[in-house]
Amino acid sequence: MDDQDIKTVRAPRTIERSLARLFEARSHVWLIPDDDPDFQGQVQVVGNEPEARRLVLDCPDPVVLRHVLHAKRVRLQAVIDGLLTWFYSADLVTREEGGDCYLAVGYPEVMQRLQRRAAFRIDLPPDVPGTLAFCTPGRQAVTSGDVVNLSATGCAVSVVGDKDPDLKPGDEVPAARLKVGDGIDVRLEFIVRNRRPGVGKSMVYGLEFAALPPRDSQLIDREVMRLQRLRLTRG
Template identity: 25%
Template sequence: MQRIEELHPNPPQSLMTDTQNDDELERCTLSGRREILFQLRSLIRQSERISVSFDEGRQSFLTVLIEVSEKQDELYFDIVGSEETNRAFLKSERCQFAGVVGGIRIQFTGRFPRITTLGGERVFAMALPKTLLRLQRRDAFRLRLPTSKPYFCRIHRGSPEEIALPVYDISVIGLGIQVAEKPALEPLEKLDNCRIDLRESGMLTVNLEICYVMATESRTNKSIWHIGCKFIKLSPLNEMLIQRFMARIETERRALSTR
């Protein structure tokens, strides 16, 4: 079972913003049981990380959904490494789940979590949500990049020496980095004049803010470190270059898949 180590009390908050009006939210809210189960199982199948906020948004952590039980009417998801956070979460009456799957933003509310065992492991459990918000927006789409020939983000951190980190995924909002060793980076840290090498699509100079740093356990029981970054005031030119880069990579993938 994948285990997540919490490194910061405030990973990315709710992914829904004030830019959606009431009509749009109502149109994108699912209430059918089959539809909700389908969306939850998609999150489970792809092992996507989900942000869970509680205590009126003052505390949050990252988790992965593990299983749904139609018979028990329950959703099971991973506990975190901090027992203090686990205890605080169990005292909450209400919590908010938010994540992104394939460019679709998912959000739903849970109530009265508890701890149980599943396959011999301690996990969180709660009743299945009655409604689920599924919202697709252009800026939510993240493109996962190839790991065999990675693209790199080069940072300075106040010294002339560059650190080259492989980019795991990218969007016009930010990028994700994945490394094998614990990085010397902290959440909320700002990184100026970072260079993203998109090869044929150009070299971008951007400012980044670290949103979260966390470790997950791979299927081979090795730690993989994930760093989530957001762009600070991304220029229109760089946004256009990223969009063109993403379109090119998708076109190349489609061409390969038809061979």
């Protein structure tokens, strides 16, 4: 696997939302002792404690549990929003409730995942308006930009010079509204991935959607495919 295909996530809010989604989906997680990967097991996520910053899992079978608890650190691996995601932890403790065994895992400071490099991206046709309005943390004013292109995982937005919020790669914006034609009107969060000069005095931001609910992600994906079919029809 090429290192360029792996994305490192450090934003605490993004990590918290990803783990919350893991619990909401009642997903399964692989527990892989870093120093003894032959003794690994798959368990279900059964709880999430954001205030204590802990994810709660079913205990694996006794043999795997013994190796997990004695490992210097454990790799936890799962699929979140269709992406293979993993992190390492040395903070694992067992609990017993009503005769059942649970494993509580501390939230990580760093999470890694495969990038969606194959996401199809399309330029918006001139007759399909697209806007992204958002509130920059620490500012009351709402910034609005024109959507240049769109994919199921992100978009590029052009902002006119005097409206440029001067965001930097890695900045996270927790409140935004994306509207594209009559097909998309969703609220979302995003992470700034790049920033480059646009036409004239404009600035273009490359954005990645963060913690997008499956329903909204599917809605955007369907609209991207519809716009592609429209472009092919028009030639």
